[in-house]
Amino acid sequence: MGSTSKKTFLPLDPVSFTDKLPDSTPYCPEPLEDILKDVNDCIIPGLTHWQSPNFFAYFQANASTAGFLGEMLCSGFNVVGFNWISSPAATELESLVLDWVGKLLKLPSSFLFSGTGGGVSHGSTCEAVVCVLAAARDKALERLGGWEHMTKLVVYASDQTHFTFQKAAKLVGIPPSNFRLIETSFSTGFSMSPEMTRLTIEDDVKSGLVPLFLCATIGTTPTGAVDPIVELGKVAMEFKLWLHIDAAYAGSACICAELRHYLDGVELANSISMNPHKWFLTNMDCCCLWIKEPNLLTDSLSSDPEYLRNKASKSKEVVDYKDWQIALSRRFRALKLWIVIRRHGLANLMYHIRSDIAMAKRFEAFVRKDERFEMVVPRKFALVCFRLKPKAEEEDEGRELNRKLVEAINSSGRAFMSHAVAGGIYVIRCAIGTTLTQQHHVDALWKLILTRFGRKALALRKRCGTEFVGDEDEILDDFIAAAEM
Numbered sequence: 001m002g003s004t005s006k007k008t009f010l011p012l013d014p015v016s017f018t019d020k021l022p023d024s025t026p027y028c029p030e031p032l033e034d035i036l037k038d039v040n041d042c043i044i045p046g047l048t049h050w051q052s053p054n055f056f057a058y059f060q061a062n063a064s065t066a067g068f069l070g071e072m073l074c075s076g077f078n079v080v081g082f083n084w085i086s087s088p089a090a091t092e093l094e095s096l097v098l099d100w101v102g103k104l105l106k107l108p109s110s111f112l113f114s115g116t117g118g119g120v121s122h123g124s125t126c127e128a129v130v131c132v133l134a135a136a137r138d139k140a141l142e143r144l145g146g147w148e149h150m151t152k153l154v155v156y157a158s159d160q161t162h163f164t165f166q167k168a169a170k171l172v173g174i175p176p177s178n179f180r181l182i183e184t185s186f187s188t189g190f191s192m193s194p195e196m197t198r199l200t201i202e203d204d205v206k207s208g209l210v211p212l213f214l215c216a217t218i219g220t221t222p223t224g225a226v227d228p229i230v231e232l233g234k235v236a237m238e239f240k241l242w243l244h245i246d247a248a249y250a251g252s253a254c255i256c257a258e259l260r261h262y263l264d265g266v267e268l269a270n271s272i273s274m275n276p277h278k279w280f281l282t283n284m285d286c287c288c289l290w291i292k293e294p295n296l297l298t299d300s301l302s303s304d305p306e307y308l309r310n311k312a313s314k315s316k317e318v319v320d321y322k323d324w325q326i327a328l329s330r331r332f333r334a335l336k337l338w339i340v341i342r343r344h345g346l347a348n349l350m351y352h353i354r355s356d357i358a359m360a361k362r363f364e365a366f367v368r369k370d371e372r373f374e375m376v377v378p379r380k381f382a383l384v385c386f387r388l389k390p391k392a393e394e395e396d397e398g399r400e401l402n403r404k405l406v407e408a409i410n411s412s413g414r415a416f417m418s419h420a421v422a423g424g425i426y427v428i429r430c431a432i433g434t435t436l437t438q439q440h441h442v443d444a445l446w447k448l449i450l451t452r453f454g455r456k457a458l459a460l461r462k463r464c465g466t467e468f469v470g471d472e473d474e475i476l477d478d479f480i481a482a483a484e485m
């Protein structure tokens with residue numbers, strides 16, 4: 001999907017989409033050309049093109065040729081390195097590359113194999129969090145004297161924490177009534193308040209509950225907020241909570257010296273995870289998890305069936321990654337990550353992060369310069385959260401107008417954006433980070449927004465007698481010229 005592609009994101013009618021595909025399973029093998037023709041004619045038009053340079057939604061799933069090669073090799077070898085002997089090189093490479101990335105992030109040696117900890121790759125943050133929650137739960141239950149104490153365990157996160165945290169907590173058996181979502185607000189940039197966390201924990205302790213787990217985020221999904229790790233770490237230590245840092249999105253950025261400070265305090269955490277498949281040029285899927293006490297993970301997740309017993313595992317001198325994850329089977333993801341790092345080098349990985357941030361700054365400048373728009377939260381990484389300023393007469397604080405703007409942009413088929421609600425405010429999210437996005441795509445997006453804004457604003461605001469500033473045709477011409485570049 002190059003820059004010349006005008007309509008990358010065409011909404012499909014679900015009925016006409018399935019109508020085109022054969023509805024019965026074939027008895028005889030079909031020619032590959034027929035299958036690929038259907039892929040071309042029926043599947044590709046129905047894809048949301050995540051690799052398009054005009055994809056600005058969610059957090060990107062960026063990719064690279066190196067990552068693609070890694071995936072191809074991974075699929076081609078198709079080894080299943082669940083324990084060391086099932087593919088020694090897969091396990092050894094994973095341990096090595098997890099230490100590499102850990103060192104790029106300047107994690108303390110207590111998280112690395114070369115120190116006293118270790119790392120593992122998972123398919124997603126959600127799986128990683130399920131595993132560390134299980135480890136924390138089992139450690140706590142052992143201390144408390146057994147499973148009957150399960151209903152006392154309480155977990156803490158902010159109302160901005162990714163919903164997968166609640167899903168993970170539910171999966172390990174934490175009663176939903178024991179989830180505490182600490183409210184965030186505009187005034188703290190939607191970061192988690194250590195003071196409110198402490199007060200909530202104290203209340204729970206007074207009620208006879210047992211604080212178990214605190215999840216802090218570096219780069220929250222709705223607004224890219226950063227929780228204060230040092231202060232939260234102190235609270236976690238005082239009340240003996242397991243502190244996990246979810247750096248799924250912004251962890252990648254911390255390889256840059258000027259952004260590493262966001263991880264200050266990581267030494268106080270028990271575990272940390274980040275997704276190279278978001279912003280580290282690594283094709284789906286890949287989540288890195290580091291843990292200070294891998295034995296807690298393996299105590300909780302290990303299994304020892306007769307059919308997997310072998311001398312190497314018995315020696316305890318090797319890593320059996322099946323005991324660091326939920327499933328038995330596992331992909332050779334480390335190969336992909338290793339190739340990505342070797343092929344790009346730290347220099348190009350940093351360049352990628354910095355250029356995305358520079359483009360986000362440029363977009364932010366467009367927003368700030370236009371008095372009809374405003375930034376909703378300060379930008380930290382490559383996510384810009386903005387909106388059309390609500391007019392006094394708009395009772396819903398501009399929610400409907402902004403929602404319609406996102407809808408209009410997406411239905412144009414020229415770009416794809418998403419939204420969030422933070423502190424009750426509808427926020428348009430512009431996440432910059434697909435590998436192919438260049439400055440002119442960002443400029444074209446802004447022009448598209450103005451065009452769509454112009455149309456919607458004219459339609460919506462004519463009634464209120466509000467004057468529209470700007471010539472719609474002129475803006476449209478500008479946009480078309482930019483898109484044709």
Ligand code: PLP
Pocket residue numbers: 059123124125126127162164217219220221246247248249275287
């Ligand atoms: N945490 C954060 C901060 C995220 O932004 C996301 C997804 O965007 C997740 C967790 C969920 O990640 P996964 O799909 O790998 O479970």
